[in-house]
Amino acid sequence: MATVVDTDRVEEAVEKVFGELGVNCTAPLIVLGDRLGLFRSLAGAGPLTPAELAARTGLVERYVREWLRAVAVAGYLAYDPGADTFALTDAYAAVLADDAAPTALIGVFPGLAALWADLDRVEGFFRTGGGMAWGEHHPALGLAQERFTRPAYVHGLIAAWIPAVEGAVPRLEAGARVADIGCGHGRSSVLIAERWPRSTVTGFDPDDAAIARARSTAAAAGLDGRAVFEVADATGYPADGSWDLITFTDSLHDMGDPLAAARHARRAVAADGAVLVVEPLAADRFADDFANPYARIGYAVSTLVCTPSSLAQPGAAALGTMAGEARLREVLTAGGFTRVRRIAEESAPLNILLEARP
Template identity: 45%
Template sequence: MASQTVSQITPQKEIEKSKVDAFLEKAVSDFGAAVSAALVVVGDKLGLYKAMAGAAPMNSAELAARTGTHERYIREWLINQAAGGYIEYDPASGKYTMTDEHAAALADDQSPFFVGGGFQVITAMIKADERITKAFRTGQGMFWGEHHQDLFEGTERFFRPGYAAHLVSDWIPALDGVKPRLEAGALVADIGCGYGASTIIMAKAFPKSRFYGFDNHAPSIVHARSEAFHSGVASSAFFDIAGATNFPNAGGYDFIAFFDCLHDLGDPVGSLKRARETLNNDGVVMVVEPMAAETVEGNLNPIGRVYSGASVLCCTPNAIASGQTALGTLAREKDLRQVARQAGFSRFRKACETPMNRVFEVRP
């Protein structure tokens, strides 16, 4: 196919120009979205959104002065952001403003609506495009830790708002009998904990329980330990470098969680087998996975587009690099259930869901 000419590839028949024009309009829109993703990351890292949040209208010189940046770059950045509808422009004054609603999504990383981490993840994954292109031909994988460092921080910033909004208030209460056990004092393992956001959120909410976060990415564990200290939970939240198939048994866990990571693992059955081995007989495993449908057509929507892209650039390559099974980011519920059964669990149910996640309860 690569050696064919355009005339050989294009069917020799008339095409409807209106349909071509409609597609080209969509493609140009995607051009703008793709290039603007990088500029959102720039604005996030430089504090441009924070400077505009709640502020009076300002021009490029005023924003540059407030943020210690060069006006010429800021001038172009503001045009891009206004063209994308992220900020507003007033032609009469020549100044820009940010609405409170957009500020909640772009300027406040503690907001449940914050999306900056998502852009950080996407731009980090795109940096691996040459490696992934080669992998399409060789079938080789790419480990999580081989990506740009923004992926690790961005992933935590992408998922943390949802965890903070739903984990303690919605997800854990949806699991039969888990919340009372955590309140009384339970032993908990968080597998694939990354920067430790999920572990720390639980440790803050349930001070009588002890939490162990495990991840095979050493820099993430270093960061998680630091976050636990600064969050005041270092005496109840502990972090160690360990893989999902061989994490330590701290004495029989009452609750084991996999947050948005089971689909990344090359041996999901082996990982859940290890969970079964280290879980008390009356314990519970919670598997949180990205939102996905059971059919291809059910995933043909904006969320499916995002998650399938992440699957190609990051999740599936890591699974291929580390094992024989690649569930993919859009793992179907029936496939997850089959993995749990193969690992020795007998009960599997969807406990609840959000627009971005599904939460499953797994029991022996």
Template identity: 35%
Template sequence: MTSTIETPSTHTTAAFAERLFTAVLATIDVQAAYLGGRLGWYRALAGGDALTSSELARRCGTAERYTREWLEQQAVTGVLTCDDAPDTAGRRYTLPPGHAEVLVDELSPNHVLPLARFIAAAGKQLDALAEAYRTGGGVSWAQHGADLREAQAAANRPMFLGALGESYLPAIPDVDAALRSGARAADVGCGHGWSAIGIALAYPYATVDGYDLDAPSIEAARRNAAEAGVGDRVRFHHSTPAATAGPYDVVFAFEVVHDLPDPVTVLASMRALAGPSGTVVVMDERVADEFTAPGDEIERLMYGYSLLCCLADGMAHPPSAATGTVMRADRLRDYARRAGFGDVEVLDIADDFFRFYRLTGEAS
């Protein structure tokens, strides 16, 4: 992924018209990818078979005419390849293996389809978002529903089941050692549970308690833990963690602090859960340290998430800190100090999208 920043010399009518037109084409590709994932078309093609529109429609239980139009669009836009049969009905379409990994391999770091699903799902609430923008109200994750929730969980799943336990947590020596020796860990705002499950898979002696206020997410997390074979060491709770649940050796919050309407109170509760000897680790977005316009692709992506989801979710629960996705390091430091921590250390863990923080000490 590149990080191109426009220069003022590109600020012409023609250049911007071309940019917006290109964005329209990309948006069409995103919507088409959403349909391909939701209707099972990509997965049916991922086996390597070259299928006609009728064959794909039968496999997926879809109407042939719609299936054919989608196949033709996907071939025209370069996602699928097809033969040159003159008979439209007999034309066969193939999903290249490299594209299949991006579209159907749920554990691959290159599995980008969930991001397309997220953007398409968020678009369903544009009327509600416009009303919230007018009134100062909000649109909650619950209002967005299963599509957005599942897309978010799927987007982070490869990292949580891979790099988190394989390289990120081992890069924090004391946390790694504690987990290896059977630490108790808490995962605050656990969602579908992949972070807690990833920790348990990487550290066979650790136990993890996941907490979340979204009931459907907790139900999914329990299913996921059972299917992963760690249901005996990972427990999920539809609640905030009570002070009596601690002390924990490690308390985590993975990509959740910026969503919280009251981050200071939650961070204070995490501090209490860790007690005097536990460790608090926060993972959140790797945004720039300061606002700069124009920004790079990561900054553009995070502002997009904020516009379509995160800011409106935070504001759906007043009174709200109204953080939004673009929570810079200094803002987290402010929240942490108000929660009673003395300092926030940025950990030396390289990830394109996420930054890891250790919250330490007591406020003076």
């Protein structure tokens, strides 16, 4: 029998997919707006004609005009047809034009190039298994991660998340030893060292190139050895019970053996110290993630980046970006921590923050 097609459902599907095509076609325009300073020039400027924006930026008016129209149709700019002017609202400026704003998301867009660049390799993993480490991805991925997480770390990690760890601030103010595991480009390590100058932070990551960049960032910040970086995985740093605070900032799920990482951290942390685990927001049941604002991004990144990262390492646990609180607690408890509590929920709408203690 011939299949009866519900034309209304087909129209809904076409509308959905066509909308996705529009979103994907707009992403390179957002990157151009960032690279060329268009968003920054529009911020706070009020309505501008294409010629006025071209004059402000020193760019070719015809290209500027087409870019403005494309981005306005996508909903990012307000348009006045009578005056033929375009304006960036303060709300969108806080997301697209100011890297220091806690709401900044502009840093994510350049990283999309890496997802496309590495797609052929990921396709191969679907067929044969295996994976690739973070350091094997297109360089745009790590740079985007560093830029995107900086405002989250400034306004979250430094201002609210670490202060929510019981007793952490007094110890950091007095002078603590901090281990930042899976530190990547070292942005979190540098920020901790800058905020608490009496403390020393050591960042550990298995990627040589990431550690080289982290060392360069620390040197540029003039931290005088208060933030140092070593090439080591999550079980390769000293487990001598002398670390006052150990942090896993968006890194535990990327590891091949998160349980081994937790066990090592349990041996490494001081008896009265703490481990802070920062992970993306995810529900314990997949069915509940359909209401999660982060889920769409989280599962995509997990498929293309984080799961391949884990499967490239010994252990190959493939915890996934969207592991959820219950699974993270299981890992920490099995690793030997006797007290695990969730903290700072009000300041981390897109993260799960767990404080673990021996």
